[in-house]
Amino acid sequence: MASRLFNPFLDFKFDNKTCFLTGEALQSSEEQIQVFPVWMMQAFSLEEKPFKMLDESISTYKALKLPCSIHVAQAFEQVENRVEDAMKKGCEAVKALDTQTLFHWVGKILYGVVFNEIQAGIRQAVMSGEDLNFSQALVHKFRNLHFMLQSLVVSMEFEHVHPFDVQVFSVDNAPETFLYRDEINTLVFSLRMGDFAIVATLQDNGTNAIYHDDVLKMVEGQTLHPIQFEEICARYFYSAYLFNRLPEYTYMETSETIFVEPMPLNDWTLKPIFDNWQTKTYGQVLENFWKPWGYTLFEIIKDPERPMSFILDEQGHLKNNINLPKG
Structure with a gap:
């Protein structure tokens, strides 16, 4: 039985004549959707703001698009509408969204960035006359992300656990706040707004949520200061870097649905799933996330055994009443 899942990585089919999600031939170059939601770009005047690509070139939020068939665009529009409605209502409404809806919303943005990066890489390779050099580990990750994103239009059941995890936090942001980050090598994403x-x-x-379970339990039900959320972000982005497995999935296709089952992360080497946490490296990540507040690496790791934290006090309890600008 031929697979119902489209795999653009077989022949690196990333042109603008093919639907990015299903591989359908498009009738027109106008069949496109925005990577970032239109309502979000308008709300925060993002359309012409610079978006830095991996090759150091500068695009704009509005310029990032995906070739997309009409029926796929309509399916994404339904997701966009549900998420837009929730995000405009606020944190509790966002928390009430199901994980798969949030995955489709986040996944489309992150894969959309990946798609545009790959297109830029292909253009650069053509201009230089060289072959496109692409990590097979990244191909593996992006292919699985793309397969799972197709659950938007193909019946798919995730066995045992979701391959993805989305955490939503209540944060006391300044009204104008919009802060987006991604790391496509590790497939981690963060967004702070509203x-x-x-x-x-x-x-x-x-697995990263399990790794940070103690902190997640501590902040559960709390409204965080932005500097506290950025600390959680730094922890996540660093632990995603330390995560040393390349997850494998089996896809079993039946006439009704596709079953996706994760393979065990533990292997015969018995090597820990995360590499060792290095305080200095974490401090460098945290320094970057805390730029709005100006804390330096020296201040952050002054005590290497107990790096600076706005989540934990000296007794290991949650810090409250933080008297800092919202950043």
């Missing part, structure tokens, strides 16, 4: 923030890991079977 009265909430999101951290998503798109291919770790929820």
